[in-house]
Amino acid sequence: MASFGVYTGAFQFVLITLMSSGASMVTIALTALLMSSRQTFYSITFLKDFKSMGKRMPYMVLTMSDETYAVNCSLDIDDDKERKDTMFWVAMFSRIYWMAGSVIGGVLGQLIPFELEGIDFCMTALFVTIFIDQWEKTDRHTPALLGIAVGIICLVIFGQGSFMLPALLIASAILIMMQRKEQTE
Numbered sequence: 001m002a003s004f005g006v007y008t009g010a011f012q013f014v015l016i017t018l019m020s021s022g023a024s025m026v027t028i029a030l031t032a033l034l035m036s037s038r039q040t041f042y043s044i045t046f047l048k049d050f051k052s053m054g055k056r057m058p059y060m061v062l063t064m065s066d067e068t069y070a071v072n073c074s075l076d077i078d079d080d081k082e083r084k085d086t087m088f089w090v091a092m093f094s095r096i097y098w099m100a101g102s103v104i105g106g107v108l109g110q111l112i113p114f115e116l117e118g119i120d121f122c123m124t125a126l127f128v129t130i131f132i133d134q135w136e137k138t139d140r141h142t143p144a145l146l147g148i149a150v151g152i153i154c155l156v157i158f159g160q161g162s163f164m165l166p167a168l169l170i171a172s173a174i175l176i177m178m179q180r181k182e183q184t185e
Contacts, residue, residue: 011035012102034165041168042069049084056088063091065098070130142178147171 011032018028043050043061050060071090077083135144147167154167 008032008036008039037165038168039064039069041172042066044172045069046072046087049087053084053088056084060088060091063095065094066126068094070126073130074133143175146174150174 014031014035015028018031023031040061043064046060046064050057053060068087068091071094072087075083075086077086131144135141150171151163151167154163154170157163158166
C-alpha cells in the first residue's frame with residue numbers, strides 16, 4: 001500500500017526497515033527526500049516544458065521517475081501541445097501502472113516463491129540505454145562527459161554509498177552556470 005503515497009521503489013524497501021526500527025518521522029522524511037532527489041534533477045531537464053503546462057506542472061515534477069524520464073527523452077513529437085499532452089499521459093499511466101504493479105506484485109510475491117538474484121542489472125541497463133540514446137541524438141556531448149567526469153571524481157572522493165547526491169548537485173551547478181554563460185553571450 002506504500003506505493004499509493006511513495007513513488008520511489010528503493011525507498012519503499014528502506015521505509016519498511018525504518019518503520020520496524022522505530023525511526024523518527026524526521027529521519028524517514030529526510031531519507032525519502034534524499035533518496036528521491038535524482039527525480040528532481042530529472043525534472044530540471046524538462047523545466048521549460050513543465051512550466052508551460054500550467055496546472056499540470058506540479059504533477060509532472062512530482063511524478064518524474066526513471067521510466068518517465070526515459071520515455072520523455074525519446075519523444076519525437078514536433079507539435080508542442082501534443083508533446084506536452086503525451087508527457088502528461090506518460091506520467092499519469094506510469095503512476096497508475098506503478099500503483100497497480102506494486103499491489104499485484106505484493107500479492108503474487110506472497111503466493112509464488114520467486115528468486116530475484118541477478119536481476120539487479122536492470123537499472124544499470126536502463127541508464128546505459130538512456131545515455132546512448134541521448135548521445136546519438138545530440139552533437140553536443142559536453143553535459144554527458146561532464147556528468148561522467150563529476151560522477152567518477154565524486155565516487156573516488158565520497159565512496160560508493162555517498163557519491164550520487166554530491167555528483168548531481170555539482171554537475172547541475174556547473175551545467176546551470178554554463179547555460180547562463182551561453183545565454184549572456
